[in-house]
Amino acid sequence: MNQPCGITVASGPTQAMFSADLASRSLGIQLLAAHDGTASVTMTVTPQMVNGHGLAHGGYLFLLADTAFACACNSHGPVTVAAGADITFVAPAREGDLLVATAHERTRFGRSGIYDVSILRGDEVIAEFRGRSRSLKDVKETR
DSSP, X not given: OOOOTTOOOOOTHHHHHHHTOHHHHHTTOEEEEEXXXXXXXXXXOOGGGBOTTSSBOHHHHHHHHHHHHHHHHTTTSSOEEEEEEEEEEOSOOOTTOXXXXXXXXXXXXXXXXXXXXXXXXXXXXXXXXXXXXXXXXXXXXXX
């Protein structure tokens, strides 16, 4: 699989979280980088991801963006989850497309944060996602 130039694989808490993320990894999503509130992941659209119109199903695009969001907001260390998110689809993706989702932290305040994620096919924007995060006080809250 082709990877964008200049990308380094993440390590630390984000890599550990991603390694345990069977949902993302089973779709072939790869973590390219994660540090200081940013993250990049990649996925190739497979035949199983295409809807009845021959386009990538929006749920898979949302999952790709959500994975980048999760990696970015967990790059700081505390266990952080989504409090909400929305996506705007800009252009269709098709079978065989290599997509890259890159998340950027916009702000963190208290235990909350806001992150923007762009999904690209090459230089073309496919979708824009905004996620709202919440850091947990206690990891036991996730069980």
